């Protein structure tokens with residue numbers, strides 16, 4: 001088998017701190033499970049790069065990354081240095097759109113040893129996937145300002161839903177639901193208030209449902225859906241939502257299961273025409289950057305999703321079990337402050353790396 005080519009882009013803030021442990025854990029898995037991984041690091045897509053070059057990425061970024069199978073991505077954003085919409089539209093959002101990574105897959109799972117902020121929940125009670133549309137919807141570049149500088153100043157940003165764009169994310173979500181024991185798909189909508197795009201979304205869901213008769217489908221308006229996340233998270237299996245709804249739900253889900261510091265994310269181009277991108281859900285966390293106390297699990301788990309995506313099932317299962325083993329020990333000297341511990345990125349990351357190496361067959 002030819003090696004998997006992985007571009008490593010650490011980005012900003014804690015992205016740079018958690019990335020080394022992500023790479024070490026992938027290397028440990030590669031060693032134990034005999035997988036060929038080839039890493040290449042890039043310094044662009046960071047605010048430091050922007051300050052030096054006046055842009056987030058070099059002009060030929062696409063050529064530099066196109067031959068990769070995957071991009072392993074930390075986090076971007078230093079709002080005191082570069083406005084967020086500039087740094088993100090100049091990097092991550094470009095990757096998602098230009099590499100047509102139209103699926104953003106994010107788990108919300110209550111893991112052993114992680115204290116759940118919701119009362120009375122135990123591992124197994126909360127276990128669902130969020131399938132987020134990742135290239136269109138509310139994240140659109142269509143719009144602008146008129147009457148600038150006057151009392152009538154007006155800004156408009158259009159939501160864009162294409163039939164192709166909606167149907168392909170729905171298809172993915174239905175197939176994922178179909179592959180799971182509960183075969184249950186929930187659609188996030190807001191068709192009571194957003195009266196053109198959201199009723200259209202609902203219609204496409206109803207249409208797609210006809211092809212998946214064994215999947216039980218329901219829908220909730222996004223407002224009450226967020227309430228159910230907190231009060232009845234056990235009812236969910238797979239949730240599909242537009243770009244913005246999926247974004248919000250995928251911070252809320254992990255927060256309901258303990259900490260966003262452990263949540264991973266796969267930005268998938270299912271056709272394989274372009275590299276897919278694997279990253280933690282969290283951002284660059286400027287408030288804790290430089291202190292060495294960032295939770296590295298989101299980054300490491302994103303590496304696990306990478307292995308799974310490329311069919312390395314056994315290795316992926318191994319890495320997940322290593323993460324679970326370290327989490328379930330909930331050793332306060334090892335785990336980080338977001339989980340109530342006194343540990344560091346290093347103590348946490350090394351514990352998981354060691355656990356993976358212990359899987360030695």
Ligand code: NAD
Pocket residue numbers: 014074075076077078079084088092260261262279280281282283284285286287288293294295296298336338
């Ligand atoms: P954030 O996820 O960076 O941080 C939110 C809060 O969670 C902070 O208090 C932070 O300390 C904490 N936190 C996040 N990750 C953690 C971890 N691994 N361990 C421990 N604590 C953790 O979100 P934000 O504050 O909204 O954004 C900060 C910057 O990151 C902004 O520039 C934003 O645009 C950017 N951002 C980037 C991405 C990305 O690159 N994928 C995602 C989200 C936000």
Ligand code: IPM
Pocket residue numbers: 088093247281283
């Ligand atoms: C995420 C992030 C990004 C998003 C930001 C940083 C643009 O919040 O990956 O969830 O909104 O998609």
Ligand code: MN
Pocket residue numbers: 247248251281
């Ligand atoms: Mn987000």
